[in-house]
Amino acid sequence: MTASQWHLDPDLVRRYADGGLGSVLAASVEQHLVSCPDCRTLLDPHVGAARLDTVWADVLERVEQPPRTVLERMLGAIGVDDPTARLVAATPSLRGAWIAGVTLVLGLALVAAYADPQGVGLYLVLAPLLPLAGVALAYGPAADPAFEIAAATPYSQVRLLALRTAFVVTTTMLPATVAGLLLPGSPWIAVAWLVPGLALTVGTVALSTRLAPHLAAVALAVAWLGVSLRALAPRRDPLLAVSSPVLLASALVLATAVAVLVVRRRDLAELLRRTS
Amino acid sequence: MNTTIHATGLVKAYGRQRALDGLDLHARTGVTGLLGPNGAGKTTLLRVLATVLPADAGGLRMLDQDPRDPAGRRHIRRRLGYLPQDAGFHRGFTAFEAVDYIAVLKEHTAARARHDEVRRVLDLVGLADVATKKVRALSGGMRQRLGLAQALLGRPEVLVLDEPTVGLDPEQRMRFRDLVSDAGRGRTVILSTHQTEDVAAVCTDVVVVKGGRSLFTGTPAELAEVATGRVWVDDARDPRAVAAWRVGAGHYHHVGDPPAGAELIAPSIEDAYLLLLGPQAGEGMGEVA
Numbered sequence: 001m002t003a004s005q006w007h008l009d010p011d012l013v014r015r016y017a018d019g020g021l022g023s024v025l026a027a028s029v030e031q032h033l034v035s036c037p038d039c040r041t042l043l044d045p046h047v048g049a050a051r052l053d054t055v056w057a058d059v060l061e062r063v064e065q066p067p068r069t070v071l072e073r074m075l076g077a078i079g080v081d082d083p084t085a086r087l088v089a090a091t092p093s094l095r096g097a098w099i100a101g102v103t104l105v106l107g108l109a110l111v112a113a114y115a116d117p118q119g120v121g122l123y124l125v126l127a128p129l130l131p132l133a134g135v136a137l138a139y140g141p142a143a144d145p146a147f148e149i150a151a152a153t154p155y156s157q158v159r160l161l162a163l164r165t166a167f168v169v170t171t172t173m174l175p176a177t178v179a180g181l182l183l184p185g186s187p188w189i190a191v192a193w194l195v196p197g198l199a200l201t202v203g204t205v206a207l208s209t210r211l212a213p214h215l216a217a218v219a220l221a222v223a224w225l226g227v228s229l230r231a232l233a234p235r236r237d238p239l240l241a242v243s244s245p246v247l248l249a250s251a252l253v254l255a256t257a258v259a260v261l262v263v264r265r266r267d268l269a270e271l272l273r274r275t276s
Numbered sequence: 277m278n279t280t281i282h283a284t285g286l287v288k289a290y291g292r293q294r295a296l297d298g299l300d301l302h303a304r305t306g307v308t309g310l311l312g313p314n315g316a317g318k319t320t321l322l323r324v325l326a327t328v329l330p331a332d333a334g335g336l337r338m339l340d341q342d343p344r345d346p347a348g349r350r351h352i353r354r355r356l357g358y359l360p361q362d363a364g365f366h367r368g369f370t371a372f373e374a375v376d377y378i379a380v381l382k383e384h385t386a387a388r389a390r391h392d393e394v395r396r397v398l399d400l401v402g403l404a405d406v407a408t409k410k411v412r413a414l415s416g417g418m419r420q421r422l423g424l425a426q427a428l429l430g431r432p433e434v435l436v437l438d439e440p441t442v443g444l445d446p447e448q449r450m451r452f453r454d455l456v457s458d459a460g461r462g463r464t465v466i467l468s469t470h471q472t473e474d475v476a477a478v479c480t481d482v483v484v485v486k487g488g489r490s491l492f493t494g495t496p497a498e499l500a501e502v503a504t505g506r507v508w509v510d511d512a513r514d515p516r517a518v519a520a521w522r523v524g525a526g527h528y529h530h531v532g533d534p535p536a537g538a539e540l541i542a543p544s545i546e547d548a549y550l551l552l553l554g555p556q557a558g559e560g561m562g563e564v565a
Contacts, residue, residue, distance in 0.1 A: 057392065060395060061391055063408070082387050083380040083384075083385050083387070083390075086373075086377055086380050087377070087380055090366055090369070090377045145364025145365060145366060146363075146364055146365055146366065146374075146378065147364075148328060148358075148360040148363070148364075149359075149363060149364075149381075149423075149426060150378070150381050151326075151328045152326040152327055152328050152353060152358040152360075152436075153353055153381035153382050153383075154350050154353040154354045154381075154383055155381040155382070155383065160381075
């Protein structure tokens with residue numbers, strides 16, 4: 001670049017250095033500074049180390065702060081604060097692979113239901129297991145690579161578990177309910193699995209005070225498959241998978257789990273330490 | 277003496293096996309090295325000190341608080357940095373996001389101040405340049421430094437580091453020791469290792485652990501003195517030695533009770549360590565010869 005024929009007024013340079021010029025004037029001063037070494041020497045004494053540090057920190061803040069994930073932006077939009085959004089975004093089961101898995105399972109259940117009326121039963125058996133699996137993969141040493149570090153931080157482990165469970169349940173129950181509405185037959189099917197689904201999820205959290213979360217989930221999943229498939233098998237009526245005896249049993253599990261959590265809420269933190 | 281950690285008679289059992297069997301530990305400002313073979317109970321002890329695992333019995337006070345009491349535990353956690361063995365991070369996160377996530381758990385809530393703190397610790401461990409790289413793209417040495425970075429968040433008074441030099445190549449290990457030495461100024465660092473070189477390089481105090489108990493507590497120089505008069509070289513291997521291995525020029529280096537007239541040499545930390553551990557400790561080294 002060639003040196004300019006004209007030069008900046010020293011006072012203008014000082015005001016530019018202080019950040020006191022309007023953006024239009026600052027831009028044209030900057031344009032000149034880039035091409036004129038003489039004026040840059042004029043600028044030097046006005047720029048202190050402290051101001052450079054602030055500017056550099058601002059630059060880094062923009063450059064290194066990666067664009068927030070879709071999930072974090074959605075959480076922000078519904079009023080979740082920034083640190084909480086970061087904690088939820090770190091939930092292992094809320095990452096891409098999990099969402100793809102949920103979609104695949106629901107898609108398969110839909111295909112099965114349209115291929116054969118009895119296929120609806122598959123949906124009713126599988127749907128309650130989705131939030132269960134999500135919760136099992138949301139917390140604990142088996143699911144979370146940073147679990148051991150997190151366990152030594154002052155942030156409440158109970159709160160972290162509750163926070164993640166709430167988001168996993170919401171994000172799996174919504175698509176599962178939408179898929180249910182797309183099923184042939186009664187729209188009641190779309191909500192018929194909610195009670196067993198909740199019972200399994202809350203049951204997992206309650207059982208996590210005794211077992212590692214993933215083991216608690218496996219135990220309950222096996223129990224659920226046993227009960228629902230047995231109810232489904234003899235008469236091949238899909239709704240039997242979540243029919244009254246099953247619903248009743250689910251409601252009982254739910255009530256027991258809630259009672260366990262209420263009674264033991266004070267030692268939950270202590271119990272979580274022991275199962276980890 | 278400014279003691280920050282007082283542990284007496286710590287017991288922790290897994291089923292019938294006692295990982296900690298009445299262990300004592302007193303640590304002050306500086307770097308205290310826990311030296312012991314695999315399975316000595318080092319990791320269990322560090323997990324207890326990091327408040328992740330409750331001890332079954334024994335007394336423990338850290339920073340004048342009792343970790344069994346929830347309020348005391350929270351108080352300790354606010355002033356603690358912990359680097360577990362095999363520290364993991366979400367591999368899809370960038371280095372910046374991984375440390376930022378831990379910063380949130382450490383109650384740094386204001387976004388801008390938190391980000392500045394994350395940048396400060398990344399800079400301290402020399403990872404400022406890779407802040408925007410994904411964790412899965414970092415080398416093993418870098419990930420280990422990332423682990424140290426998160427432990428340094430909020431300038432903790434106690435730093436618990438579990439085998440931080442494992443898996444690092446010699447150059448990385450030297451850099452890491454410098455970082456730990458720097459971190460040990462003005463705070464209490466507990467560092468577990470099975471490498472005597474780590475102790476010689478960075479520790480102000482050392483505790484030798486075996487079978488869930490502490491066999492020795494003192495400075496590295498005091499540890500070496502334990503083997504004074506019990507290290508000798510000879511042209512042939514002496515089967516009665518606690519440990520013996522071949523050194524340059526066909527000589528054998530022995531640790532144990534020297535025979536009369538043996539050529540005694542000045543002991544090192546390693547000699548004292550092998551002597552304390554007893555006969556089975558030397559097996560691995562003896563095979564080399």
